[in-house]
Amino acid sequence: MLSQEIQYFITGLSIGSVYALVALGFTIIHTVTGIVNFAQGEFVMLGGMVAYFLFRFIGLPLWAAAPLSIAAVTVVGLLLQRIAIRSARQASIVSLIVITIGASILIRGLVGQFWVWGREAVRLPYFTGEQSLSFLGAAVHPQKLLVLGITIALMVLFHLLLSRTPLGKALRACAINKRAAGMVGVDARAMSLFSFGAAAALGAVGGILIASQAVTSYDSGVMLGLKGFLAACMGGLSSQMGAVLGGLGLGLLESFGAGHISSAWKEAFSLSVFLLFLIVRARRLPASEVEH
Amino acid sequence: MGKRIGRIVSVTLMVVLVALVVTGCTKAQPTVTALKEPYKVGAVFAVTGFNSPLGTPEKQTVEMMVEQINAKGGVNGHKLEVIVYDTQSDTTECVTLVKKLIEQDNVLAIIGPSSSGESLALVDTVTKAQIPLVSAAASAKIVEPVNERYWVFKTPQSDVLAIGEIADYLNKTGVKKVALLTDSAGFGATGRDALVALLPNSGVTVVADEKFGTKDTDMTAQLTKIRGTDAQAIIVWGTNPGPALIAKNAKELGLTIPMINSHGIANKAFIELAGDAANGVIFPAGKLLVAEQLADSDPQKAVLVNYKRDFETKYGAGTANTFGGHAYDALMMVVEALKVVGPDKAKIRDYIENNVKNFAGTGGVFNMSPQDHNGLGKVAFVMIKIADGKWTWLR
Numbered sequence: 007m008l009s010q011e012i013q014y015f016i017t018g019l020s021i022g023s024v025y026a027l028v029a030l031g032f033t034i035i036h037t038v039t040g041i042v043n044f045a046q047g048e049f050v051m052l053g054g055m056v057a058y059f060l061f062r063f064i065g066l067p068l069w070a071a072a073p074l075s076i077a078a079v080t081v082v083g084l085l086l087q088r089i090a091i092r093s094a095r096q097a098s099i100v101s102l103i104v105i106t107i108g109a110s111i112l113i114r115g116l117v118g119q120f121w122v123w124g125r126e127a128v129r130l131p132y133f134t135g136e137q138s139l140s141f142l143g144a145a146v147h148p149q150k151l152l153v154l155g156i157t158i159a160l161m162v163l164f165h166l167l168l169s170r171t172p173l174g175k176a177l178r179a180c181a182i183n184k185r186a187a188g189m190v191g192v193d194a195r196a197m198s199l200f201s202f203g204a205a206a207a208l209g210a211v212g213g214i215l216i217a218s219q220a221v222t223s224y225d226s227g228v229m230l231g232l233k234g235f236l237a238a239c240m241g242g243l244s245s246q247m248g249a250v251l252g253g254l255g256l257g258l259l260e261s262f263g264a265g266h267i268s269s270a271w272k273e274a275f276s277l278s279v280f281l282l283f284l285i286v287r288a289r290r291l292p293a294s295e296v297e298h
Numbered sequence: 299m300g301k302r303i304g305r306i307v308s309v310t311l312m313v314v315l316v317a318l319v320v321t322g323c324t325k326a327q328p329t330v331t332a333l334k335e336p337y338k339v340g341a342v343f344a345v346t347g348f349n350s351p352l353g354t355p356e357k358q359t360v361e362m363m364v365e366q367i368n369a370k371g372g373v374n375g376h377k378l379e380v381i382v383y384d385t386q387s388d389t390t391e392c393v394t395l396v397k398k399l400i401e402q403d404n405v406l407a408i409i410g411p412s413s414s415g416e417s418l419a420l421v422d423t424v425t426k427a428q429i430p431l432v433s434a435a436a437s438a439k440i441v442e443p444v445n446e447r448y449w450v451f452k453t454p455q456s457d458v459l460a461i462g463e464i465a466d467y468l469n470k471t472g473v474k475k476v477a478l479l480t481d482s483a484g485f486g487a488t489g490r491d492a493l494v495a496l497l498p499n500s501g502v503t504v505v506a507d508e509k510f511g512t513k514d515t516d517m518t519a520q521l522t523k524i525r526g527t528d529a530q531a532i533i534v535w536g537t538n539p540g541p542a543l544i545a546k547n548a549k550e551l552g553l554t555i556p557m558i559n560s561h562g563i564a565n566k567a568f569i570e571l572a573g574d575a576a577n578g579v580i581f582p583a584g585k586l587l588v589a590e591q592l593a594d595s596d597p598q599k600a601v602l603v604n605y606k607r608d609f610e611t612k613y614g615a616g617t618a619n620t621f622g623g624h625a626y627d628a629l630m631m632v633v634e635a636l637k638v639v640g641p642d643k644a645k646i647r648d649y650i651e652n653n654v655k656n657f658a659g660t661g662g663v664f665n666m667s668p669q670d671h672n673g674l675g676k677v678a679f680v681m682i683k684i685a686d687g688k689w690t691w692l693r
Contacts, residue, residue: 010526013551017518024515118346126350127539129571136574138550147550220515220546221539221571223348229513264519270482270509272519 009143014265015258016141020150022257023157027212028234029241029249030160031205037168037244038177038201041102045086045110047231049206052079053213054222055117058128068131076210082113083206087199095195110227118224127223130214153215157250160208165246177201181244236280242287256280336377337406337636339629340399343434344412347387348512351538351567352412355609355622356434357382360409362612363629373636380629385411392416393423400427406641409628410434412621415484417452424449430647432631434624436460436561437488441671451650451671453627453661454620455584455678457492460561463582463679465500467558467692468531476558477506477529479520479544481536484512485562489535505529510540518547531555537562542571549575556580561679565619569687576687582679584620584661588691597658605660623660630659 028050035043057075060066066074090105097105134148168174179187180197188194216222216230237256241248256276263275341360344353360380367378381403385392392411399405400423407430411417414437421440424431425448433440433452440452468476476497480490486509494504506527508520521544524532532548532555534541541563548557559568559581569576585592589602605626609618631650638653639645650666654673657664662678681692 010522013522013525014519017516017522020518021516126567127348127571129539129542129573131573136549138552145551150550216515220543223539225348226513226515230515261519264508265523268509269520269523273511 010265012142013144014261016144016146016150018258018261019154019254020147020257021260022237022254023150023154024212024216024230024253025233025237025256026157026250026253027153027160027208027215028230029237029253030157030164030246031208031212032234032238033241033244033246033249034164034205034208035201036238038181039091039102039198040099040181041091041106042235042243043202043205044103044106044231044235045113046205046209046234047227047229048110048113049079049083049209049227050213050216050230050234051117051222051224051227052082052113053210054130054217054226055128055213055224056210057214058130058217058222061130062128068133072214075214076207079210079213080203080207083202083204083209084199086206087202091198091202092195110231114225114227127221127226128217129221130218133215133218147219149219153219156211156215157253160211161246161250164204164208168246173200236277240280240283334374334376335641336379337373337641338403339378339380339632339636340396340403340405340408341380341382341625341629342385342392342395342399342408342410342416343382343625344387344416345382345384347385348539349387349413349537351565352434352621353384353387353410355565355613355617355619356410356412356625357384358613359605359609359622359625360629362608363626366608367633373633374640376636376641378633378636380409381405385416387413387416389416389419393419396420396423400424400429405429406636406643407432407632407646409625409632413484414440414488417450421447421450429643430632430650432628432650434621434628435485437485438492438672439488444669444671447671449647451628451631451666453631453659453664453672454624455561455661455674456672457489457560458496459674459676459679460582461489461492461496462676463681464533464558465497465502467580467582467681468497468502469500471556473502473530473556475503475505475527475529475531477508477524477527477532478504479506479508479510479517479524479532479534481512481540482509485560486510486512486536486540489560489562493533493535510536510544512536512540514540515543516547517544518551521548521551521553525551525553529555531558533558535560535562538565538567539571542568542576545572545575545579561620564682565621566616569684576684579684580692581682583682583689584623584678585680586618586620586623586660587682587689588680591691597656597663598660601658602660620660627659627661627664631657631664 031046056078057071060071086109132149138145138147176192177197179192180194184194237253238249240252259276259279260272264272343356345357364378364380372378383395409432414435417433417435417440431450436454438456441447480486506524510517534544541559557579561583564583586602589606592599606618635646635649639649654664654666662674664673666673682689683692
C-alpha cells in the first residue's frame with residue numbers, strides 16, 4: 007500500500023508542476039504591474055500549439071520547434087502589452103484586468119477559427135525516453151521529472167532575478183510606486199513590457215511541456231489558466247516560491263483526492279480546500295496586502 | 299402635420315426596402331437546373347470544437363453524398379439540398395441552429411447532431427416543431443422512452459449493444475472483475491450507468507468505478523487506484539482526447555491488465571494521440587473498420603466497401619470512419635423516405651418508422667418500428683484490437 011501512496015504523491019507533484027508553471031507567469035506580471043493577467047492560460051495554449059505547428063507542419067525537430075515557439079509567444083506577450091495595456095495605461099488596474107480577459111477570448115477565438123488543422127486536440131512526442139523509472143515501487147516517467155525540474159529551476163531563476171539583481175529591484179519598484187520609480191530613473195513602461203514578455207515565455211514553456219506529456223487544443227488555456235490562477239492565489243499572487251508551492255499543493259490535493267475520496271469529486275474537493283485556504287488566509291493577512 | 303408626413307415617408311421607405319430585399323432574395327436564389335423545387339434537408343454537426351473528430355467526417359460524408367445523388371438526377375428529379383451548420387460542439391449553439399433550420403430554412407428533416415448531449419437537447423425542439431430528426435449520436439436515451447421520442451431516430455449502435463459485445467468478450471477471455479474509468483459527462487456518463495447495470499448480468503463484477511473530467515490532462519491517480527484493486531481488465535468510456543491520455547498514463551504507470559474502450563475511439567485520432575500506448579487497446583466498433591475482411595455473404599459488405607472507397611477517394615486513404623457512416627445512414631433513410639412520400643414531414647417520419655426494414659447501412663442492418671427508433675441488432679458490432687497502430691479484427 008505504501009507504493010500506492012508514493013504513486014499518488016508523485017502523480018500529484020507531476021500534475022502540480024504544470025499548474026505551478028502557469029502560476030509563475032501570473033506572479034511575474036502581478037509583481038511588476040499589479041495586473042492579474044487572465045490571458046496567461048492562452049500563452050500556455052499558444053506555446054503548445056505553435057510548437058506543434060512548427061514540429062508537425064514545418065517539420066522542425068523538437069529541440070528547434072520549442073525555442074522558436076517560446077520566442078513567438080514572447081512576441082505575442084509583448085504585443086499584448088504594447089497594444090492593449092499601454093494604450094489604456096490611464097485605466098485602473100481592474101480595467102486592465104478586464105482587458106486581459108478580453109485578450110484571452112480574442113486569442114482563443116482566433117486560434118480556434120484559423121488554426122490550420124481545425125479544433126482537434128494535438129500532441130507532441132515526449133522530450134525524454136518512453137520508459138518509466140521505478141522508485142520505491144512507484145512508476146516515475148522521466149518526462150514528468152523533467153517538468154518538475156524545469157519548474158523549480160525557473161522558479162529559482164525568477165526569484166533570484168527579482169530579489170537579487172538591479173533589474174529585479176527596478177521591476178519591484180514599479181509595483182510599489184510607479185511615479186516614484188520613474189523619478190529615480192526607472193522606465194516603468196519598459197518594466198511592464200518585460201514582465202509581459204517574461205510571463206508569455208514562461209507560459210509557452212509550460213504549454214510545450216503539457217503538449218508533450220498530455221495533449222493540447224485551442225481551448226485548453228481555459229482550464230490551465232484557471233488552475234494556474236488558483237495556484238498563484240494560494241501563493242499570494244506575488245511570490246514565485248508561493249506560486250510553485252500553491253501549484254504543487256493543488257496537484258497533490260487532486261491526486262490524493264482522486265485516490266482516496268472520489269475521482270468524480272476531485273475538482274470539487276480541491277476547490278473547497280482552496281476556498282477554505284483563501285478564507286483563512288484573508289483573515290490573517292493585513293488589510294493592505296489583501297487589497298491587491 | 300410634419301410628424302405625419304415624416305411617418306408616411308418612413309413607412310414608404312420601409313415598404314420600398316422590404317420590396318427590394320424580397321426581390322433581391324428571389325434573384326439571389328440559385329437557378330435550379332431541374333424545374334422541380336429542390337428538397338431541403340438540414341444537418342447539424344460538430345465540425346469544430348472537441349467533437350470535431352466526429353463532426354468533420356459527418357459533414358464530409360454528407361457533402362459527398364449530395365454530389366453523388368444530384369449527379370444521378372437528384373431525388374425523383376428534385377435537386378437535393380443539404381444545409382449543414384457547425385454546432386462548434388456547443389449544445390446551446392446546436393439548439394439555436396436547429397431552430398434556424400426549422401424556421402428560416404424550412405427544411406423537411408434534420409440529420410445529426412454528432413454528440414449525445416446535443417441530441418438530447420434537441421428532443422423538445424423537434425417534437426414541438428413536428429419535424430423528423432435522425433441523430434448521428436450513440437446514447438440509447440436519444441430514442442428512449444420511445445413514446446416521448448415520436449419525431450426522433452438515431453443511426454449509431456446503442457451503448458447497450460456495445461456493452462453486450464464487450465461482455466461476451468470478457469466471458470470468452472475469462473475476466474470476472476473489471477474496473478471502470480469513465481468520462482464524468484455526456485457519452486461517458488450514460489455509458490457508465492449502462493455498464494454498471496448490465497455487466498452483472500453477464501457475471502462480471504465492477505470492482506472500481508472511477509471518473510475523469512473531459513478536459514483533465516492526467517489520469518494517473520485514478521489508474522493508480524485501479525492498480526490497487528484486483529481488477530483483471532479496465533473499461534474506459536469516453537471520446538478523445540481523454541481515452542488517449544488514459545492509455546498513455548497506463549503505459550507510463552506500467553499497468554499490464556487489458557484495456558477495453560468504447561466505440562467512441564473508433565477513429566484515427568485515438569491512435570495518433572496515444573501513439574505507442576494505443577497498441578493492445580480493444581474496443582467494439584461498427585463493421586466499417588474491417589469492411590474488406592467481411593464475408594461476401596454479409597448484407598452490409600457492399601454498402602461498406604462502396605462508402606469506404608468513395609470517401610477515401612475523395613478525402614484520402616485511411617480517412618473513412620464509423621462516424622461519417624452514421625451520417626451516411628441518416629441521410630440515406632431521409633432520402634429513401636423522400637423518394638417514396640415526397641416533401642411531407644409527417645409522412646417522412648412515418649416512412650422511417652414503418653418502412654425502414656432490412657435496410658443495410660454502414661452501422662448495421664436497420665429494422666425500425668414504433669417500439670424501436672434505432673432498429674439495430676447485436677450483430678452490428680465487431681471487436682477490434684489495435685496492433686502496430688492498425689485496427690485488426692478479433693474474430
